[in-house]
Amino acid sequence: MASPAQQLPPGWAAEWDQNAQRYLFIETATGRTQWEPPFSDAESINPVPSASPPPAASHHGKRRQYAAGQTQAYYGSETVVPPGPGYGPAPTQPGQQQPQLFTPGLSGDGQFAQQQVGAQPGQAPYYAPAQAEPEYINAPGFGQGGAYQQPGVGALADQFSQMNMAQKGLRLFTTNLLAAPPDPLELHRPPPDIVLPPNSCLSNSPFANADSSYQRCTVNAIPTSHSLLQKSKLPLGLVITPYRSIKEGDEPVPLVTDTVIARCRRCRTYINPYVQFIDGGNRWRCCMCSMSNEVPQLFDWDQVRNQPGDRWARAELNHGVVEFVAPTEYMVRPPQPAVYVFLIDVSHNAIQSGMVATATRTILENLDRIPNEDNRTKVAFVAFDTSLHFFSLPAGSPDSSMLVVSDIDDVFLPKPTDLLVNLTESRPAIENLLSRLNDMFQDNHTIGSALGPALQAAFKLMAHIGGKIQVLSASLPSIGAGALKNREDPKVLGTSKESALLQAASPFYKTFAIECSRAQVSVDMFLFSSGYQDVATLACLPHYTAGHTYFYPAFNASRTEDAIKFAHEFGEVLAMPIMLEAVMRVRASKNLRMSAFHGNFFVRSTDLLAMPSVPQDLSYAIEIQIEDNITAPFVVLQTAVLHTTCYGERRIRVITTALPTTNNLSEIFASADQVAIATLLSNKAVERSLTHKLEDARDAVFNKMVEILSAYKASMTAAGAGASAQLAISENLKMLPVLLLGLLKNVGIRQSAQIPPDLRAYAQCLLTALPSQLLIPYIYPTFYSLHNMPPECGTVGEHGIIMPQPLPLTSERLERHGLFLIEDGQTIFLWVGRDAVPQLITDVFNLPNYEVLRGGKTTLPVLDNPFSQRVNAVIQKTREMRRGVYYPHLYVVKEDGEPPLRLWALSCLIQDRADVLPSYQQFISQLRDKVNGSSY
Known part of the structure; x- marks a missing residue:
């Protein structure tokens, strides 16, 4: 057998790993390790494991360790490293040659485009003293379509057939977190490849496995035993977004219209690309339980x-x-x-804030957008303060009449007909009512909210059919069933008792929600209170009925931005x-067994x-959960959702993912x-904060990261x-690590005595409901430099608006002369x-200078100059690029402006230290100390 020392290229060392009985190869400049040799003759170096190690002379006795500043050579070749202090080569002195930076850009909906790179800090080509711009270079490491490739991919691919792990196509590269600062572009790469054994799929269709935006697993190679999973400490779970929105350019979901549905007789699995046809094609073998079916x-x-x-053209065998x-x-x-x-809600608060006027106008403007293709859609309107106001909407007539029920202890419907009406037949009366509703209650000085009785009335109206209750409430429910008290106590915030404020204060809402679920009634909550509203309790309704909670704290429609945000989201x-x-x-x-469920639904049976x-x-x-050893070469996970479309058709959506073992x-x-x-x-942390304490949730997140790092260190290094x-x-x-640091710093579970319970409860709703595409920016915001972005950013490219490099x-x-954008999917900050x-x-604000600029919520003017148009295009694209109905507010933040707004914007920069919360470097050091401490 050849000695590796004789074959290694310069800059590499080999070390014999006693546990794995094979060589570990170390790049001496960076400390990066890998199992595969950095040359072609793989077989001769990593032999079949044997008991006797090779002579000691053939490897270094000790791994060389290098600090972050000593890895400059690594940055130039393999890692995309942003410029600037602490993240790569130090800025050059005047007269020195600029280092070449290799950085991919973003364009389109999270896709990569080869594009130019922004100027170095201090080199604002547009708004600062002119300097020579760096040479712009296409980014290495990104193949066609933006797929990331390891350096030297061509040479490595040639070796694949000879490598141990290459049979499955998954190659392990080790990174030293202390020397590799977070790179935001990493989050735009696709998940690791799913490399199935040969012939596991009937079809060679690229769509045979569900796209990760519908269903993704925490690991794309399933351990064959529970003990192996435990050894890795990685959580095993599935993240499902069964009805993700279809955007322009997305593949529509294929529809099988012939009602021929083949399912396994034993386990009821739907036929999919991973079954086998046997007996001359007359029977098929189930990929889950191996049952033979006709x-x-x-x-x-x-x-x-x-x-x-x-047969081979059928959608269910190809998608x-x-x-x-x-x-x-x-x-x-x-x-x-x-x-x-x-x-x-038509109480005094709701009318004064402009909520009622905005809501009724939005419904009126969107009547044609409400799903009603077959003219079967039904609607009803109930206004409430301390009484219930029903509206009779006779078909074909433009007139409507109001019926008031003051008895809120025993709710009844004042009329058997004309309350829940056909949208098309009663359209004139509905339009008339919506145009007058705000005026009818304009002088209403009633303070109080009978939300509970109003919900009971809505339930009586629709329980025989099912459907959606859209609740618009601007105050704390105060009378009748479900009345709540203000339990906001500043002394409790930041203590172990704070989690009690995040739990429901009244059992009414959960009990009522379960009743709704049985009757196929779902509830959406739109909450607008200027004071405490107990979001934690009211969010129970959407949580158990598969609805959604939307929160507009201190809503005031006289501020155009508030009215536009609510109207856009409600309209969507x-x-x-x-x-x-x-x-x-x-x-x-x-x-394999589903062991725990997180999200907005009710678990009806196991x-x-x-x-x-x-x-x-x-x-x-x-x-x-892995219940017993898995012997199959691959496993299949299949989600089936049986539902009725809003157009009156019964359908089953089936999402199938096959993963190798x-x-x-x-x-x-x-x-x-x-x-x-x-x-x-994120889901588990929120659940733990409700069943235990917020501190327990934070500890669980931190400890899980420590466990994963410890397991990796023990087994893989x-x-x-x-x-x-x-x-x-x-x-x-x-x-x-930086994603979990972002989670620990998120309003939902952050350690703080300053976060109002309503804001924290709403953040927890988002953490458990947002799809990954929205959740990741919510815990790891996006940060752009606008004043020196390349000239093509903000213009239309091949994939839409070209975005700056994050x-x-x-x-x-942050630079003192700069303009920056920070956004988390819910809020956009423009830092000046x-x-x-x-x-x-x-150019941006149409004002003479910085001194007259005011900070706060704003709408940016579109001015007649290229830079204004590009900045507006970036903001517009930021609002449109992600899935979901959200329309983020835009805040202008002056560097020396109002401290609360400034601190709010800076809290998005999660790699910095804030209050008692560590910086990223401190967090990594804490993790290292824990990992080392636990292994002495």
């Missing part, structure tokens, strides 16, 4: 052309996400129409195509999730999906159990440095 007679018949069809039109046996009753009951919710009377079940291959409606872009997280720990780490893990841990000056993690998980989340990147030149202020 192929339905009409499976190979084209019912449209009335002739034999091509991981498919929708079936369900035959009558899938219906307990005829498909229900879409029903909307609007509960509108009304126009959303909803899925009604739905049930969801996740099936998995033998020895694994059947009841969802009276399924809103678009609502996410669910499910934990998976492995008994190799390195493959499990190499396949881990950091975005899915962060999403699952040469340091093993000893103390190490490095903090190693696999390349594909290197953003997980910066690391640290205030070290105090030394910003007057020309910049004029």
Whole structure:
């Protein structure tokens, strides 16, 4: 056998790993380790493991450790490192040659485009003293379509056939977190590849596995045993967004219209690309339980052309996400129409804030957008303060009449008909009512809210059909069933008792929600209070009925920005195509079991999730347990959602993901999906903060990161159990620590005595409901430098508006003459440095200088100059690029402006230290100390 020392290229060392019985290769300049040799003759160096190690002379006795500043050579070749203090080569002195920077840019909806790189800090080509601009270079490491490739991919690919791990295509690269600062571009890369064994799929379709935006697993190679999973310490779970919105350019979900649905007789799995046809194609073997099933007679018949069809062209054998039109046996009753009951608070607060006027105008403007293709949609309007106000809306007449029920202790409907009416038939009366409703209560001085009785009335109106209750409430429910008291106590904030404020104060709402769920009634809450509103309690209704909570603290429609935000979001919710009377079940291959469920639904039986409606872009997280050793070469996870469309058709959406199994720990780490893990841990943290304490939730997140790092160090590095000056993690998980730091600093679970309970409760609603595409920026915001962005940023490129390169989340990147954008999907901050030149202020804000600029919520003018138009285009794209109905507010933040607003914006820069919360470097040091401490 050849000695590796004789074959290694310069800059590499080899070390024999006693546990793995193979060589570990170390790049001496960076300390980066990998199992594969950095040359072609792989077989001759890593032999079949044997008991006798090679002679000691063939490897270094001790790994060399290098500090962050000593890894400059590494930055130039393999890692995308942003410029600036602490993140790479130090800024050059005047006269020195600028270092070349290799940085990919972003364009389109999270896709990569090869584009130019922004100027170095201090080199604002547009708004600062002119300097030579750096040479712009296309980014290495990104292949066609933006797929990230490791350096030297061509050469490495040639070796694949010879490598141990290459058989499955998952290669493990180790990163030292102490020397590799977070790179925001990492989060835009696709999850690790799912590399299935040969012939596991019937089809060679690229869509045979569900896209990760519908369903993604925390690991893309499933451990064959529970003990192996425990050894990795990685959580095993599934993140599902069954009804993600379809944007321009997205593949629509294929629809199977012939009602021929093949399912396994034993486990009820739907036929999919991973089954096997046997017995001459007359039978198929289930990929979950191996049961042999007959192929339905009409499976190979084209019912449209009335002739034999091509089996291999069927959508369910080529697509991981498919929708079936369900035959009558899938219906307990005829498909229900879409029903909307609007509960509108008309108390003094609601009228004065302008909420009622804005809401009624929005409904009026969006009547044509409410799903009503078949003219079956029904609507009702109930106004409430301390009494209930019903509206009779006779068909064909423009007149409406109001019926007041003051008895809120025993709610009844004052009229059997004309309250819940057909939207099309009663359109004139509905339009008339909406145009007059605000004026009818203009002088209402009643203070108080009978929300509970109003909900009971809405339930009586629609319980026989089901549908959606849209609640618009501007004050704390104060009388009747479900009355709440103000329990906001500043002395409790920041203490162990704070979690009590995040739990429901009254059992009424949960009990009522479960009743709604049984009757297929879903509730959306729009909350507007200027004072305490107990979001934690009211959010129970959407939580158990698969609805959504929207919160507009201190709403005032006289501020144009408030009115536009609410009108946009409410209008989008009304126009959303909803899925009604739905049930969801996740099936998995033998020895896998769904063990815990997180999200907005009610668990009806052990694994059947009841969802009276399924809103678009609502996410669910499910934990998976390995019950016994898995012997199959791959496993299949299948989510099925049976629902009624708002157009009266019963359908089943089936989402199938196949994942390889492995008994190799390195493959499990190499396949881990950091975005899915962060999403699952966000859900678990919120649940723990409610069942235990906020502090317990934070500890659980921190300890999980320590466990993963400790497991990786013990199993995957040469340091093993000893103390190490490095903090190693696999390349594909290197953003997980900063994501979890962002979660720990999120309003939902952050350690603070300053966060009002309503804001914290709403943040927790978002943490458990947002799809990964929205959740990740919510815990790890996006940060752009606008004053020196390349000239093409903000203009239309191949994939839409070209966005600037995101910066690391640290205030070290803020410049006193600069203009920066920070956003988390819910809020956009425009940070203006105090030394910003007057020309910049004029071009962006149409004001003479920085001194006259006012901070706060604003709408940016679109001015007749290219820079203003580009900045507005970036802001507009930021509002549109993600899924969901949200329309983030824009705040102008002056560097020396109001401290609360300034601190709020700076809290998004999560890599900085804030109050008692550590900076990223301190957090990494804490993790290293824990990992080393636990292994002495």
